Amino acid sequence: MLALMAAGTAFFPGLFLVSKGTLKCMMGWSEGDAAIISTRLVSSVQAVMASSVGCIIASSCRDVMEDRHWLTDTYILFATPYFAYDIYAMFLCYWHKLQVKGHEEEGGRRWTGAAVGGYLRREMLMVLHHVFMVAFCFPASLLWRQGKGDFFQGVLFLAELSTPFVCLGKVLIQYKQQHTLLHKVNGCLVLLTFFSCRVLLFPYLYYAYSRYASIPVYSVPLVAPWQCNLGAALLWPLQLYWFTLICRGALRQFPRSHSPPPTFKADCMTPSNGCRSHQEDGL
Structure with a gap:
């Protein structure tokens, strides 16, 4: 258990440092x-x-409640440190953006405090989401479910499928490529994957359990563990909110397809999911 968490703690920051060093030296x-x-x-x-782990687990579990897969607990332990790392990574991106904009103030502590405060105000929902994933979803997934429902855990992993497309969209915006065909195709993929893997995620989980238990969907919240209902009640509205913002960004783009490309803020900070605010995912 501790070895897997230690591996995740080393892997994600290590990959970040290696990638950053490579881009600085080679590019x-x-x-x-x-x-x-x-x-x-x-x-x-x-x-x-x-997403790969989730696909393997969900396709391997025939009985949605009783079947087990070794990857379930393994990846939970390995990936949990990512959310703690990502909070810092998102702040680091915000820090660099402020430096580019010339917002530094005299006095290191004053500048750092202002940056932290601005970051928390800007990304409060994402930070709370990550804290919730560690403080609540980790014990719920690893301990409270008592080895039941690996299928549902696998489906939850699939929520991350939209994150690579969100990240690519932000990179294209950062380099002023939002007028390209690649950006438009990627925007369609963001809409499709976010809607299918995040917006429809929780209704599908309740539907899958209703089929398993042979009860109406509206009865599932009455028999589901309180941890499941609480998690869905807190996480699903966030997905709906972010999807609404993504749709608004898409509507701003397509009517202007024949006019000169507009100027977009390539602000740092999605999905996942670090450095990908769903609040500004203009596709």
Whole structure:
């Protein structure tokens, strides 16, 4: 258990440092650009790993409650440190963005305190989401479910499928490529994957259990563990909110497809999911 968590604690920051160093040395990028792209790379790698694990687990469990798969607990332990790392990575991106904009103030402590305060105000929902994943979802997934429902845990991993597309969209915006065909195709993929893997996620989980238990869907909350209902009640509205913002960003883009490309804020800080605010995912 501790070995897997230690491996995750070393892997995600280590991948970030290696990626940042490589981009600085081989591409000649600045510290800020290398850090931002590296954060998005790590987020995408974690998302691909989680989605792959989720697909393997969900396809292997025939009995949605009783079947077990060794990858379930293994990946929970390995990936949990990612959320703690990602909070810091998101702040690092925000820090570099402020430096680029010339918002430094005299006095190191004053500047750091202002940056932390601004970061928390800007990304409060994402930070709370990550804290909730560690403080609540980790014990709920590893301990409270008592070895039941690996299928449902696998489906939850699939929520990360949209994160690589969100990260790619932010990279394209950062480099002023939002007028390209790649950006438009990627935007469609963001909408499709976010809607299918995040918005429809929790209704599908309740539907799957209703089929298993042969009860109406509306009765599932009455028999499901309180941890499941609480998690769904807190996480699903966030997905709906972020999806609404993504749709608004898409609507702002497509009517202007024949006009000169607008100027977008390539602000750092999605999905997952570090450095990918769903609040500004203009596809």
